[in-house]
Amino acid sequence: MIKTISLKTSARTEMVDVTALVERELAGTGISEGRVILYVPHTTAAITINEGADPAVKADVLMMLNRIVPWEADYKHQEGNSPAHVKATLVGCSEAVLLSKGRLLLGTWQRIFFCEFDGPRNRQILLQVSSC
Amino acid sequence: MIKTISLKTSARTEMVDVTALVERELAGTGISEGRVILYVPHTTAAITINEGADPAVKADVLMMLNRIVPWEADYKHQEGNSPAHVKATLVGCSEAVLLSKGRLLLGTWQRIFFCEFDGPRNRQILLQVSSC
Amino acid sequence: MIKTISLKTSARTEMVDVTALVERELAGTGISEGRVILYVPHTTAAITINEGADPAVKADVLMMLNRIVPWEADYKHQEGNSPAHVKATLVGCSEAVLLSKGRLLLGTWQRIFFCEFDGPRNRQILLQVSSC
Numbered sequence: 001m002i003k004t005i006s007l008k009t010s011a012r013t014e015m016v017d018v019t020a021l022v023e024r025e026l027a028g029t030g031i032s033e034g035r036v037i038l039y040v041p042h043t044t045a046a047i048t049i050n051e052g053a054d055p056a057v058k059a060d061v062l063m064m065l066n067r068i069v070p071w072e073a074d075y076k077h078q079e080g081n082s083p084a085h086v087k088a089t090l091v092g093c094s095e096a097v098l099l100s101k102g103r104l105l106l107g108t109w110q111r112i113f114f115c116e117f118d119g120p121r122n123r124q125i126l127l128q129v130s131s132c
Numbered sequence: 133m134i135k136t137i138s139l140k141t142s143a144r145t146e147m148v149d150v151t152a153l154v155e156r157e158l159a160g161t162g163i164s165e166g167r168v169i170l171y172v173p174h175t176t177a178a179i180t181i182n183e184g185a186d187p188a189v190k191a192d193v194l195m196m197l198n199r200i201v202p203w204e205a206d207y208k209h210q211e212g213n214s215p216a217h218v219k220a221t222l223v224g225c226s227e228a229v230l231l232s233k234g235r236l237l238l239g240t241w242q243r244i245f246f247c248e249f250d251g252p253r254n255r256q257i258l259l260q261v262s263s264c
Numbered sequence: 265m266i267k268t269i270s271l272k273t274s275a276r277t278e279m280v281d282v283t284a285l286v287e288r289e290l291a292g293t294g295i296s297e298g299r300v301i302l303y304v305p306h307t308t309a310a311i312t313i314n315e316g317a318d319p320a321v322k323a324d325v326l327m328m329l330n331r332i333v334p335w336e337a338d339y340k341h342q343e344g345n346s347p348a349h350v351k352a353t354l355v356g357c358s359e360a361v362l363l364s365k366g367r368l369l370l371g372t373w374q375r376i377f378f379c380e381f382d383g384p385r386n387r388q389i390l391l392q393v394s395s396c
Contacts, residue, residue, distance in 0.1 A: 002362055002369070035169060035260060037299060037360050041371030043315040048221045051175040056208035057217050063208075064201055064218045069328055076320035076327075085321050086328045089312045093374075094360045096169050096226045098260050100134055105258055107173030110225075126369055128299060128362050130262075130394075167301060167392060180353045183307040188340035189349050195340075196333055196350045228301050228358045230266055230392050237266070237390055239305030242357075262394075 001029060003127045009119035013066065013084075015048070015058040016114045018125060022097075023104065025127050032102035034131040038095045041126060044084035044118035046091035052111025065090070065117075084117035091115055099129070133161060135259045141251035145198065145216075147180070147190040148246045150257060154229075155236065157259050164234035166263040170227045173258060176216035176250035178223035184243025197222070197249075216249035223247055231261070265293060267391045273383035277330065277348075279312070279322040280378045282389060286361075287368065289391050296366035298395040302359045305390060308348035308382035310355035316375025329354070329381075348381035355379055363393070 003025045007016060026036065040047050051057040065087050075082035097112070098105040106112070114125060135157045139148060158168065172179050183189040197219050207214035229244070230237040238244070246257060267289045271280060290300065304311050315321040329351050339346035361376070362369040370376070378389060 002364055035262075037362065039360065039362050039369065041369065041374060043313075043321075043371065043373045049175075049225050050217055050221050054209055054211075056210070057175075057214065060207045060209050060214040061218050061221055064205065064214070067205070068200055068332055073328065073331070075324045077318055077324050078320070079318075082321065082324040082328070085314055086325050089314050089325055090222055090354055092224055092356055092359075093313050095224075096171065096228065096360065098134055098169065098171050098258055105134070105171065105173065107175065109175045110173060126362055130299075167394075181307075181357050182349055182353050186341055186343075188342070189307075189346065192339045192341050192346040193350050193353055196337065196346070199337070200332055222354055224356055227356075228303065228360065230301065230303050230390055232266055237303070237305065239307065241307045242305060 005125040009116035014116040019112045029129045031131045037128045039126040040093040046115040047095045051109045081118045087117045137257040141248035146248040151244045161261045163263045169260045171258040172225040178247040179227045183241045213250045219249045269389040273380035278380040283376045293393045295395045301392045303390040304357040310379040315373045345382045351381045
């Protein structure tokens with residue numbers, strides 16, 4: 001029961017709210033109790049759950065990540081995207097969300113975000129729903 | 133099999149050892165082999181596993197997180213708690229712990245901590261125990 | 265179905281590609297569809313998934329982690345390894361990888377790394393394969 005969500009990012013660093021895309025895949029599974037594992041098969045992207053109501057939050061998260069992991073430093077990797085790899089490790093490529101009565105048990109303010117750290121690119125999220 | 137742990141934090145940033153609370157919920161499930169997913173349904177809190185023997189460790193983790201994500205910066209979000217949102221993304225809102233013979237397979241020094249980044253508040257941890 | 269991978273690290277901070285070790289354990293389980301939970305039972309180590317093709321990437325990740333969490337700061341913990349504990353919380357001690365047709369669903373460039381932050385030491389990774 002593994003599904004793939006495809007998305008196209010539009011900036012070098014970006015947080016894309018994918019909650020509705022995840023919910024759409026869930027609806028097709030018929031599973032109402034269990035959990036969802038979200039997995040990003042990329043090394044310069046990640047997945048996180050954070051506030052979606054005010055877009056300033058994701059702007060602040062991206063701004064601070066850029067400050068914590070600056071684009072210019074003594075990097076050895078020649079592709080110029082080492083900061084994106086570091087951010088991928090800090091934020092992480094998998095996330096678990098619980099499922100009850102067919103709905104994701106997200107908190108009131110929580111939304112699921114795909115984090116692009118080296119875009120724009122075509123990207124994927126793998127999603128596994130399990131019932132036990 | 134989703135349980136809810138409620139707790140009340142007492143400081144703006146704080147790491148609360150919730151291992152005993154998690155173990156108490158486990159005992160009621162009758163499941164002895166499998167895993168536990170811990171999920172924090174908040175956007176200014178997180179969950180982590182780290183050393184619990186010396187309280188200086190959690191003090192150092194909180195101190196360093198405050199240094200990495202300073203309270204004052206060029207944040208756009210008007211609520212003044214953007215650093216808490218950034219820390220939530222860095223630390224993460226879910227954690228998996230394995231279960232065998234009815235016990236959490238924590239390492240010798242590991243304890244489970246609820247991370248409060250914008251307290252004090254009433255908070256929750258969702259817990260799902262699965263057997264396969 | 266919990267397996268243990270043992271490894272010996274050889275530096276104070278180091279990322280060890282353990283993908284082949286994980287795949288070897290998988291082969292013995294007979295499970296071809298499901299997921300793997302990887303869990304590090306240590307408080308000064310972690311697990312991450314990142315690029316393995318160019319060794320400069322892991323060098324850059326380690327370099328930047330050392331810069332984000334400096335060895336010298338106003339730490340209270342007397343053992344001198346507080347930075348390792350902070351990194352463990354930032355990177356995280358568990359990771360989920362999906363499994364299909366007996367293979368890990370890693371992205372093209374993804375490899376699984378054990379992160380040593382206070383070595384060299386003898387270390388372990390717990391691995392649970394589940395089929396549903």
